[in-house]
Amino acid sequence: MLRRVLAVSAALAAALTGATGTAAWADAPTASTVATGHDVSYPQCGRDLPAVDDIAVVGVNAGTGTTTNPCLAEQLAWGDRFTDDGTLLRADVYVNTANPGHLGDWWPTADITRAGAPVTNPAGSCAGAEDAACAYVYGYSIGADDVAQRGVGDAAHRFWWLDVETMNSWSWDRKANLAAIEGMAAAIHAAGADVGIYSTPRQWDLIVGDATPSVVLAGAPSWIAGATTRAGALANCAAAPLTPGGRVRMVQWVEHGIDHDIACGVGVRGTRPVLRGSAEVGSPLTVGIGTWGPYGLAFDYVWTRDGVPIPDATDPAYTPTVDDVGTHIAVQVTGSRIGAPPLTLTSDAIAVSDPAEEQIAVNVARALRFAR
Known part of the structure; x- marks a missing residue:
């Protein structure tokens, strides 16, 4: 990232x-010139991290949105760096998204987060059903916890990427899936930070489909995954953005077990x-x-x-x-x-x-x- x-x-x-x-x-x-770098998370715990470059992104969770990366502090210290003139560049972070419904370890029954905070719900009124209204509250609660409880220092001054992948739990109701993602985005926005979407066009389509993102995601930048070579990643810079009014800001490729990232058009x-x-x-x-x-x-x-x-x-x-x-x-x-x-x-x-x-x-x- x-x-x-x-x-x-x-x-x-x-x-x-x-x-x-x-x-x-x-x-x-x-x-x-081209800005390049790496993203790391809990799978890299205990391993040598790649040399810090222009891009550094750190995973906040340990695979699911309700967990914490046990190496978060160490990896944030890896990703945060100073320029020659002393300016602090903070690593971006990414968080897992999901819409697990009643299969999750917690599901809302009202417009209230797990921590007891009220939620202004644009998707309706949550009464415990596996619908868009409760999915929004679930996402908002997870996003609020990511910001406040995971140990992300300077959370409001970092860029947050929402990791949207099929390996997490999702509903067949794509509008509800989108509501969960938008709830997370809204909570992070409320903390003062900006968000983007990490996914592949195929996975985004499977999870969200033709559901139309609202203003909370309109214009959000995209980080496109899925490539296995640098050339393939660069080709993804020309892909359509995942959200209306957005742009592909960054692309990823995986090589020799290392996540590589390259910024699109920012050199x-x-x-x-x-x-x-x-x-x-x-x-x-x-x-x-x-x-x-x-x-x-x-x-x-x-x-x-x-x-x-x-x-x-x-x-x-x-x-x-x-x-x-x-x-x-x-x-x-x-x-x-x-x-x-x-x-x-x-x-x-x-x-x-x-x-x-x-x-x-x-x-x-x-x-x-x-x-x-």
């Missing part, structure tokens, strides 16, 4: 760099920067960054002399000095955003000259010519 990069418009790029046109990048090749992408100005002593050089995305990237600049960083030259512009004469100047541009691997691209290098020295050479040549 996800550790959390659309295109900066040409106009915005121009505004950032002082550029006045965009034709220079019309046909420029685009480089990009940093950009075109090679272009130097502008005369490469002469005292004449400022600026950088045109071209088209980068997504919107909201932070840019860092490192100017180099013959491939070696120039001390303190980290602004969008650089004025060559006499020390640069006869060398080649270039700039490295790094675009970054929290949750995505940064992308660094380097401009072509240009040779620096000194107009004063050139003029002296011209004057000397003229003097020698007249002396003859």
